[in-house]
Amino acid sequence: MQSSARIGGKLIVFVFFAGIMATQVLPADVIVTQLANEGVILSDGGENQVMIDGMVTEPYSIYGGLPADVVAMYSKASGPFAGIDLALVSHQHHDHNQPAASCQFMQKSAGTLLVSSQQVVDLMHEKCRAFAVAGPRIKIIDPQYGQPEVVQVGDVKVTVFRLSHGGGKYAVLQNFGFLVEIGGMKALHVGDADMDAADFIRAGIHSEDVDIAILPFWYFAPGPGGELVSTYIDAPHKMAVHIPPGEMQETKDYMLGAYPDVTILENPMDEMRFSPTVPPTP
DSSP: OEEEEEETTEEEEEEEOSSOOOOOOOOOOEEEEEOSTTOEEEEOSSSOEEEESOOOOSOBTTBOOOOHHHHHHHHHTOGGGTTOOEEEOOOOOTTTOOHHHHHHHHHHOTTOEEEEOHHHHHHHHHHHHHHHHHOTTEEEOOOBTTBOEEEEETTEEEEEEEOOOOSGGGTTOOOEEEEEEETTEEEEEOTTOOSOHHHHHHHTGGGSOOSEEEEEGGGGSTTHHHHHHHHHOOOSEEEEEOOOGGGHHHHHHHHHHHOTTSBOOOSTTOEEEEOSSSOOBO
16 A cells, blocks of 8 residues: 655655565765764755655754754755755654754645654644644554555655564554665664564564664673674674763774774764765765
């Protein structure tokens, strides 16, 4: 089953099915811009831009926010935040999505479609209830294991997988992984997915060919994460994100010895350009 709508002049297609469609997109460089924590903007250098977990402006707990000059651009949906086609949110935690900042951006950026869970949108009700309840530019999804949901905006296709955030108090959280096909490459963002190989297999991610894996830095710490990455998501390009500013130098030193090929972008607005055929360049 599928439905469609037009947002910002682009055709948006929603597909709900157990299988995954194949699309043909010509290869091009993909630019990843670091925001705060796990926030990134993916761009093909042209008109296609996708923001994931990027509606975070203020520091939270040990995690970072955006510098004042970047917040100024964000609040106006200008500069690097202009022309965002899709805003994807993995889950409701404040270091991944801040409801006031989400409302501010979505009301300013008239061409952006927000795709996330009911839990994320419910928290937005407190800050912009009328927009969050009835806004045509908000798409609530609920992918199931073995039944990912697909959103296509122009040349960009996003397959959304359910991934566990963990057990105990985290078991009720809706956490999504996003496989973004942009510029002829596939970039995977897993939110705060539990480092559970069985969960990745159940979601179906293990069978995907991933070019760029954007993963929390703790996936590379000693323990189950390293085996999970090497066995199921050993993409040719890997990025470590969600590094607390106070732990940045320690993490960089460790990664340089243990995972020298993994990219770390230290500051908000740092960029890395990836190509299907050559190593990444800053």
